[in-house]
Amino acid sequence: MLASPHTSRQKVRYALVLLSLGLLYGGCGWLIDHFFTPNNPFPVTVWLPAGLALAAVIRWGHRVWPALLLGALALQTLVLGTPLPGALLAALGAAVGPLLGGMHIRRHCSGRLPFYRLGDVFRFLWAGVGLSALVSASGSLLAQAWWHYPGVSAALQQLCAGWLADATGTLFFAPPLLFLQRSGGVDPVPARASPLELASGSAATLLAAAVLFLGLNDPHGLYTALPYLLIIPLMWTAARASLRSAHWLAFGILLLALAGAAGGRGVFFGDSPGLALLNAGMMVLSQSVTLLIMGALIAERGSAEERLRRANHGLEEKVAERTAQLAESEARQKQLVDAAPFPLVLSRLADGVITYANERAERMFKGRLHSTQGLTVDDFYVTAQARDEVAALMRDKGQLRDHEVRLQDTGGRIFWALISCTLVRSGGTLHVITGINDISERKRLEHSLKTANEALRQHLNEIESLQSGLKEQLVRDPLTGVFNRRYLDDALPRVLAHTLALGKPVALLMLDADHFKRINDTYGHKAGDCVLSTLGARLRDSLRSNDMVCRYGGEEFLIVLPGMSLEHAIAKAEQLRKVVQQWPIEALDHTLNVTVSIGVACSPLHAEDAESLVHAADTALYVAKSSGRDRLCVAEPPAGMSPRSTTLSG
DSSP, X not given: OOOOOOSHHHHHHHHHHHHHHHHHHHHHHHHHHHHTSTTOOSSOOOOHHHHHHHHHHHHHGGGGHHHHHXXXXXXXXXXXXOOHHHHHHHHHHHHHHHHHHHHHHHHHXXXXXXXXXXXXXXXXXXXXXXXXXXXXXXXXXXXXXXXXXXXXXXXXXXXXXXHHHHHHHHHHHHHHHHHHHOTTOOOSSOOSSOHHHHXXXXXXXXXXXXXXXXXXXXXXXXXXXXXXXXXXXXXXXXXXXXXXXXXXXXXXXXXXXXXXXXXXXXXXXXXXXXXXXXXXXXXXXXXXXXXXXXXXXHHHHHHHHHHHHHHXXXXXXXXXXXXXXXXXXXXXXXHHHHHSOOOEEEEETTTOBEEEEOHHHHHHHTSOOSGGGOOBGGGGBSOHHHHHHHHHHHHHHSEEXXXXXXXXXXXXXXXXXXXXXXXXXXXXXXXXXXXXXXXXXXXXXXXHHHHHHHHHHHHHHHHHHHHHHHHHHHHBOTTTOSBOHHHHHHHHHHHHHHHHHTTOOEEEEEEEETTHHHHHHHHOHHHHHHHHHHHHHHHHHTSOTTOEEEEEETTEEEEEEETOOHHHHXXXXXXXXXXXXXXXXXXXXXXXXXXXXXXXXXXXXXXXXXXXXXXXXXXXXXXXXXXTSSEEEEOOOOTTSOOOOOEEEO
């Protein structure tokens, strides 16, 4: 940790760290400006200083703010040539954004890296990437507005471009820096791959990336999608080796992509360097976010498996100990029987009267058992059914070996015994010689073992339930409870293929909450989350059992209505619009009136494939929102088909 300076040595060390950080910040900015900004028609780039600043705050805390502020100010004035008033505003935004996001992550992650839990990853994405980049981009926009106001549309474009640049740089640079700085960032489970396996896999992946980004020229854009397949070895590395190795491998891949974009080579390079840089930046976003989320899921599952393995190991040790105790008890009993007289009872077969019992038998039953007492074997059986069973076996086979039965002594104590019986003739009368062994302790151990097995079975059922819940989380949106975009992308093509094969239509409703950003800005994101959660529940309750509602992204929902014609879909959309309009939503302490805009499309009228059908519904939604919101709009049919009335107002 970077301690507060008290002694002269600490002050010198503090100053050196701040100076080094400021120089590194400015150097990263100069590198991006020198190699990626010239002749770039796209405003999006990979702004490395944003990742460096966030990693520094997460690592050392708020004490690094002077280095961030001075480094950003020097970068704005000396490298970018921004006038001093604007440079101050831009530098302030570049320092405050990482401070806000980084301190929030430090406060909630308690010293651990924000990559091993899904909640920490989401906090890193929204606070460390989203919030930090938004504040930094706002500072840059205000810096330009100080001396030249670009207009609302241009300002929004610049804000989005600045946010994307800072977010991309953060996702690209912050994770490897944090893994480099934090020695405690080890995975919660040991690596399953050998060092040779990891090294060979990483080398092959980097070689493939080098071929794609530095060696393969693709002027027609035929292989632009190939780099996205590199996420497969990244997921393998996260699952088989460690998250640290996966993030460093991702850093190497993205570094090669940027090098190719800067050098005008590789599959991303088209007619201009700007297009190559834009494609590389988009790959940074998609690959980094995917690795962060899937890596956290892999780490959480690995932790659960490790805990289960340890629990199973402990349970196996207990079972082995109990089994050893049981075996030892049986061996001791056998040794005693072999070495000394054992309980022995002689009784007449006809009436069961006991005629002889040795000393060990009398000690077992706690009383005199000779014939003068008039006792019978029936007096020591707990139930008549057990006595009849033994008698039937003796009549059928003439002997009995190691039969378990419950007996009781003269004091009423019930115990389990192992008896062996043999018929003998004495004085012309048939007798039964019964050897008895008290096995109460063994039965107790068997019961304990059975209880332990039941506990193990219950534990395994709980693990299976957790795994089932994890699978459900993969296809469900955690906020609204409806299906997520991933499930939609997988299910919609199958639904279309099946329904169209039956000659039936499939309707699609694209629904968007009107002015949702205003709700977030006015009442806070928690209120916005309540609105989305309630909206998802109402949509789900208003649909048929075979209909499918998915959260498409942000405040947008996509509803799939298999077998529903366009006319019925329009009526259903109007019903949903009125349901939302007429029922206010309770969000925290506020009652909010929410309206929705809906785009309607139907297959096969508007399209027969999933992507085109979604695009048609999305286009109709855009028309509905542009026409005033709180209404629905039907997609225009393709060229050559008769148009329909497309807009229904509320």
